[in-house]
Amino acid sequence: MEILTGIIDNYYYMVAIILFVIGMYTMLTHANMIKKVIAMNIMDTSVFLLFVAIGYTHGAQAPIIKEGADIIYVNPLPGALMLTGIVVAVSVTAYALSLVVKIYRFYETCDYDEICEIRSLE
Amino acid sequence: MPLSRRTERRGGGTAIEDQIVRITSRLVAPFIQVYGIYVILHGHLSPGGSFSGGAIFGASLVLVALSFNLETGAKQISHQLASGLESGGAFGFILTGLIAIAIGGNFLANRAAGFPMGQAGELFSAGAILIITVFVGIKVASTIVTLFYTIIEGEE
Amino acid sequence: MIYFLAVIIFIILTLFLRFVIGIEPRTIVIFYLLGLIIFFFSFTVAEMPAFGSPDNPTFNEVPQRYLESGVSETGAVNIVSSVIIDYRAFDTLGEATVLFVAIAAVIATIKAH
Amino acid sequence: MGIADHFPALIVVVLFAAAFLSPLLYRYAEKISAPFVIASLLLSLLMSIALLVQVQQFGPVFYHMGGWPPPWGIEFSADPIRVYILIVVTAVSLWIFLYALRDLKHELKKEVIGWYYTLYSILVGSMAGIALTNDLFNLFVLMEICAISACAIISIKEDRECLEASFKYLILSAMGTGCFLLGVAMIYMATGYLNYSFIQAALAEAIVHYPLNIFTAAALFIVAFGTKAALFPLHVWLPDAHASAPTPSSAMLSGLVIKIYAFALFLMFYHVFPRGMLTTIPLNEIILWMAALGTMFGSVYAMIQTDLKKMLAFSSIGQISYIFMGIGFHHDLALVGAFYHIMVHAITKALLFMTAGVIIYSTGVRKISDLAGIGRILPLTMLAFTIGSASMVGIPGTGGLISKWYLALSALEIGRPLFVLVILASSLLNAIYYMPIVINAFMHQEDFIHEVRPVPRYMLASLIVGMFFVIVTGFFSRPVVTLLEQAAILLF
Incomplete structure (x- = not known):
């Protein structure tokens, strides 16, 4: 039962992990390339969620300093890291989509299994 | 004249040319651009910053290109200018870091290298942070536009 | 059972x-x-350390210094900005490079075929 | 402070700056764009050598980006092993680039060559960064740069197989970086630091409170770096990617890119996780067995290939496993062997891919069975191939022997003679698939039937440079081995 209460306390982390596994599953099993790219984004986003959740404190505010006020701020570091992470994910997505566009031009399909079929026929 | 019609675009795709969309986007685009510039310049004071502001600015150009046709959109920012801005933005970032070395700090140092810090909370403050934010903002905006045009052209 | x-x-x-x-x-x-x-x-x-609790291992001297002396050390009121562009500026250089690489890769892929 | 203090940052920055400027240069002053990239590569090589001198004289160098000390800012650190990897990366990539200048003209369209220079120098810069950085999140960013540019120098070729191969590579390496980032999140959660040294210090205590977090992170790191470095069961992307790419890209990917990830895994094991942890959970054993299987299966797969470049790609899987084996032994001599193998295999595999490139350029032949009798038409090329394959097998006089010797020696010293057998058997397997090509090329009775184009002198010169270095690493290994031994002893 200790484990169960632990999970309920850390439900944010648990959701992130489940999202990660869903993303990984979709990425590795679906044949559609667009779905693979979307799954890649789900996977990255789940880790961003995990990171941002690490930085959170109950009752804290966004780290924009107001002079003189006595406020608790959230940890700025994970948020800052994830800004970089989001840009990285965007870049990878853009490149992956350009590859899909080109592959679609050659084979008229986005499905990996169909492409393998077409290639084996040649 | 019909209010909305589908026209043939280069390469066989179609674009919706709609009066309402056109006029609205033309009206809204400058405001989006001003907002983008605001977000970039106030990166060290309020939420947002180089990436968000650059993305907003780039999105306004993409909006214009989508609601008109590609040629009108492409007139607003040419390929050469976009790639020049990209290289320039990224190189300006490195240059700021190298200037920090030249005036006696480590690479990418800010206060330690002696950039003017100003009064915290004002627009022109925070030394190298403002400079780098502007450079990265320019770079991100041109990146969004270039990505859009390049992938569109690849589809033809 | x-x-x-x-x-x-x-x-x-x-x-x-x-x-x-x-x-x-x-x-x-x-x-x-x-x-x-x-x-x-x-x-x-x-x-894992409890979610949202203020005595997590992550709330150590690192965010403390960012929050306490970030304004005086970097001049930026937005601490996230001061972290990404001053304390960890090299990450942002990497971020700009990633964008540049993405552009170069997309253009190279599209033009080559 | 002199400029020499800033070398750790400048090595990376020079390459990035060259990459940012090269598209503009290629558009407005095409002639100087290639010399410009060469100059930047040369500059970073010279700075790396200067850094090595500095490190040997004054001990490890720590560079604080922006002047912020470690737990707050990003730190670059240069110890002898990192600088050694740095020199290997910059030197080999300079050599491959000189070959690429001539080779790219017939493999790529003219308008994308400028972008190839850009991608190439960013790739080298990111690898140099991976070798130097001392910060986990910075490592993530640099790995992502490295992954995109490595995929892009495959898909830049006008060939639809390249597109598929690079898509597969991109998806799997994105999975790898996803796992890595999750691992970083778990470590950050348990310790609150991102700097290697601080994590190592904090983990000693954190492992008591959050053991599962750390173990999960270690497992995720093995998956991440194993995928990226093509450790045996995770290698599925490698053969397609390395075989279909343009020749300089193949040389670069097989020679350097997969090794830099193996090196990153080494950094995780020896600089991030605390000393005692590797003995409490059998991470080493897992890597060791995966590597042992990899040496065997890589060679077996290579044997059944009909395409020359594909065979070389599969052979890389076998060879990278030696490096993982060296990391898994957890012994100083094994590390010497592994690091020597990084250099030897980088040179040798690049040389072999270059010979394959020359053969394809000159005759258009890609099939191994069609190579019979080619030795009389392209004698110098096949001589280079012979020397390269001798080094792969580990024949005395070549660098391949030295690394395998050290690996076998340490296997004996930690009392695991089984792995000596593995090394011997895989060398034998290597001989089985490399030697028939050489013998057929020179001894075949019938004439070579394909059309032959003259090979440019420029390409032959790069082959000669490669042959020279393969033999130098075989005969004059002492200085490098001494450097590595001194560095490896410090780790234990």
């Missing part, structure tokens, strides 16, 4: 997935593997 129950539930679930919903056997196996991964991860999650 509880193991016996678990086995029964497992068998019923398998039959349900296969014959009532009609999922392929391969997919069912993958489904169970995923369940297993999540099961193992859940132990890790249960052990």
Whole structure:
């Protein structure tokens, strides 16, 4: 039962992990390339969620300093890291989509299994 | 004249040319651009910053290109200018870091290298942070536009 | 007793997935593997530092210095900005480089074909 | 402070700056764009050598980006092993680039060559960064740069197989970085630091409170770096990607890119996780067995290939496993062997891919069975191939022997003679698939039937440079080995 209460306390982390596994599953099993790219984004986003959740404190505010006020701020570091992470994910997505566009031009399909079929026929 | 019609675009795709969309986007685009510039310049004071502001600015150009046709959109920012801005933005970032070395700090140092810090909370403050934010903002905006045009052209 | 129950539930679930919903056997196996991964991860999650608690290991001297002297050391009121563009500026250089690489890669891929 | 203090940052920055400027240069002053990239590569090589001198004289160098000390800012650190990897990366990539200048003209369209220079120098810069950085999140960013540019120098070729191969590579390496980032999140959660040294210090205590977090992170790191470095069961992307790419890209990917990830895994094991942890959980054993299987299966797969470049790609899987084996032994001599193998295999595999490129350029032949009798038409090329394959097998006089010797020696010293057998058997397997090509090329009775184009002198010169270095690493290994031994002893 200790484990169960632990999970309920850390439900944010648990959701992130489940999202990660869903993303990984979709990425590795679906044949559609667009779905693979979307799954890649789900996977990255789940880790961003995990990171941002690490930085959170109950009752804290966004780290924009107001002079003189006595406020608790959230940890700025994970948020800052994830800004970089989001840009990285965007870049990878853009490149992956350009590859899909080109592959679609050659084979008229986005499905990996169909492409393998077409290639084996040649 | 019909209010909305589908026209043939280069390469066989179609674009919706709609009066309402056109006029609205033309009206809204400058405001989006001003907002983008605001977000970039106030990166060290309020939420947002180089990436968000650059993305907003780039999105306004993409909006214009989508609601008109590609040629009108492409007139607003040419390929050469976009790639020049990209290289320039990224190189300006490195240059700021190298200037920090030249005036006696480590690479990418800010206060330690002696950039003017100003009064915290004002627009022109925070030394190298403002400079780098502007450079990265320019770079991100041109990146969004270039990505859009390049992938569109690849589809033809 | 509880193991016996678990086995029964497992068998019923398998039959349900296969014959009532009609999922392929391969997919069912993958489904169970995923369940297993999540099961193992859940132990890790249960052990993690409590969510939102102010005495987590992450609230050490690093964010403290950012929050206390960030304004005087970098001049930026927005601490996230001061972290990404001053304290950890090299990450942002990497970020700009990633964008540049993405552009170069997209243009190269599109133009080459 | 002199400029020499800033070398750790400048090595990376010079390459990035060259990459940012090269598209503009290629558009407005095409002639100087290639010399410009060469100059930047040369500059970073010279700075790396200067850094080595500095490190040997004054001990490890720590560079604080922006002047912020470690737990707050990003730190670059240069110890002898890192600088050694840095020199290997910059030197080999300079050599491959000189070959690429001539080779790219017939493999790529003219308008994308400028972008190839850009991608190439960013790739080298990111690898140099991976070798130097001392910060986990910075490592993630640099790995992502490295992954995109490595995929892009495959898909830049006008060939639809390249597109598929690079898509597969991109998806799997994105999975790898996803796992890595999750691992970083778990470590950050348990310790609150991102700097290697601080994590190592904090983990000693954190492992008591959050053991599962750390173990999960270690497992995720093995998956991440194993995928990226093509450790045996995770290698599925490698053969397609390395075989279909343009020749300089193949040389670069097989020679350097997969090794830099193996090196990153080494950094995780020896600089991030605390000393005692590797003995409490059998991470080493897992890597060791995966590597042992990899040496065997890589060679077996290579044997059944009909395409020359594909065979070389599969052979890389076998060879990278030696490096993982060296990391898994957890012994100083094994590390010497592994690091020597990084250099030897980088040179040798690049040389072999270059010979394959020359053969394809000159005759258009890609099939191994069609190579019979080619030795009389392209004698110098096949001589280079012979020397390269001798080094792969580990024949005395070549660098391949030295690394395998050290690996076998340490296997004996930690009392695991089984792995000596593995090394011997895989060398034998290597001989089985490399030697018939050489013998057929020179001894075949019938004439070579394909059309032959003259090979440019420029390409032959790069082959000669490669042959020279393969033999130098075989005969004059002492200085490098001494450097590595001194560095490896410090780790234990």
